[in-house]
Amino acid sequence: MITLAKTPVLVTPTMDGLGGYEDALKRGWSPDPRRVGDAAYIKAELAALRKDRVGALDRILNHPAPAHNASPTMPVNHTLWHALWISDGEFAGKADLRYVPETGAVPQGVPGHIGYSVVPWKQGRGYATAALRALIDFARSKGLTELQILCNVENLASRTVIERVGGEVDFVGPHPSDWLEQVKLYYRVRV
Numbered sequence: 534m535i536t537l538a539k540t541p542v543l544v545t546p547t548m549d550g551l552g553g554y555e556d557a558l559k560r561g562w563s564p565d566p567r568r569v570g571d572a573a574y575i576k577a578e579l580a581a582l583r584k585d586r587v588g589a590l591d592r593i594l595n596h597p598a599p600a601h602n603a604s605p606t607m608p609v610n611h612t613l614w615h616a617l618w619i620s621d622g623e624f625a626g627k628a629d630l631r632y633v634p635e636t637g638a639v640p641q642g643v644p645g646h647i648g649y650s651v652v653p654w655k656q657g658r659g660y661a662t663a664a665l666r667a668l669i670d671f672a673r674s675k676g677l678t679e680l681q682i683l684c685n686v687e688n689l690a691s692r693t694v695i696e697r698v699g700g701e702v703d704f705v706g707p708h709p710s711d712w713l714e715q716v717k718l719y720y721r722v723r724v
């Protein structure tokens with residue numbers, strides 16, 4: 534038997550696809566990159582999804598405020614938030630593009646224009662790189678000219694992905710959406 538490489542695509546989250554998302558949670562995937570390995574958080578996400586699937590899909594599509602927000606009242610409104618799933622025929626992860634429509638700026642309190650996460654059992658196949666490239670093309674089609682992408686300084690895989698698409702570090706420091714001790718690289722990517 535010859536296994537063919539599957540090309541990942543970005544798809545809009547749907548109720549039909551929610552089963553794959555649920556399975557990923559069951560297998561320990563965290564939809565929030567800041568909470569990788571946080572079993573209590575993942576369990577709570579799974580329980581919330583099983584209790585209310587319509588509400589869960591709504592939260593996925595209309596993203597809630599950042600999880601570790603130092604100021605829970607920080608507004609995340611006035612934002613275009615394109616929440617997408619990475620799919621290779623199966624659920625493979627998520628990738629978001631978020632921006633203020635009038636200015637193209639990163640919405641206040643949001644850690645960068647783009648966020649992504651690939652399920653652990655499909656990592657190392659180029660999926661995040663492909664998703665990021667697709668989101669950059671998408672951003673260009675929306676008139677954005679520059680993107681800010683944040684990544685924890687110790688996240689070597691994500692750094693590789695961002696640098697591969699031309700990301701250059703602008704600033705090093707914390708971000709209010711995460712713990713103050715968490716040092717982040719602020720990358721600038723020309724679109």
Ligand SMILES: CC(C)(COP(=O)(O)OP(=O)(O)OC[C@H]1O[C@@H](n2cnc3c(N)ncnc32)[C@H](O)[C@@H]1OP(=O)(O)O)[C@@H](O)C(=O)NCCC(=O)NCCS
Nearest residue numbers: 566649650651656657658659660661662684689690691693
């Ligand atoms: C970061 C992440 C999205 C990468 O996803 P992915 O689909 O595995 O990424 P890709 O396969 O496109 O590329 C990863 C690259 O990093 C490299 N890499 C992986 N671990 C690495 C490490 N510890 N040190 C250096 N490079 C590493 C891989 O070898 C690969 O490069 P290659 O194609 O030249 O071999 C994935 O690890 C993930 O979801 N992590 C948890 C959530 C997260 O951190 N999201 C990003 C927030 S900024």
